[in-house]
Amino acid sequence: xxxxxxxxxxxxxxxxxxxxxxxxxxxxxxxxxxxxxxxxxxxxxxxxxxxxxxxxxxxxxxxxxxxxxxxxxxxxxxxxxxxxxxxxxxxxxxxxxxxxxxxxxxxx
Numbered sequence: 001x002x003x004x005x006x007x008x009x010x011x012x013x014x015x016x017x018x019x020x021x022x023x024x025x026x027x028x029x030x031x032x033x034x035x036x037x038x039x040x041x042x043x044x045x046x047x048x049x050x051x052x053x054x055x056x057x058x059x060x061x062x063x064x065x066x067x068x069x070x071x072x073x074x075x076x077x078x079x080x081x082x083x084x085x086x087x088x089x090x091x092x093x094x095x096x097x098x099x100x101x102x103x104x105x106x107x108x
Contacts, residue, residue: 005066007063007088007089009063009088010060010088011079011087012058013059013080013084014054014055014057014080031074032106033063033105035061036059037059038057042054062102064103066106068088
C-alpha cells in the first residue's frame, strides 16, 4: 500500500441512512473524492463467539494514500460499530483524467 498513490477503501454499516452519512461526510471533508453505496448485502461473520447474519450496506470510497489516515479516523469516529470494517486496496491503474480528478478532489 505504501507504493500506491490511490486507494479504494471499503466499509459496511447496518442502515442505508448511516451509509449515506458515512459517504457524504467523507466526501464533504475531502477525505475521499467519491463514495459509492450498494446494498443491502448479506454479511455472515463471527462476533463474540457466535455466527451472525445481517443485512448491511457497503460504502466504497476512492481516495489518495495521503488522505487514508484522515478517512480511516473519520470512519471510526462516525461509525456506530465497535469494530468497523476498514479495508484499503491499492488502485494500480486508472485513466489519467479520473486519477487527476481524484487527486484534485482530495486536496485539502
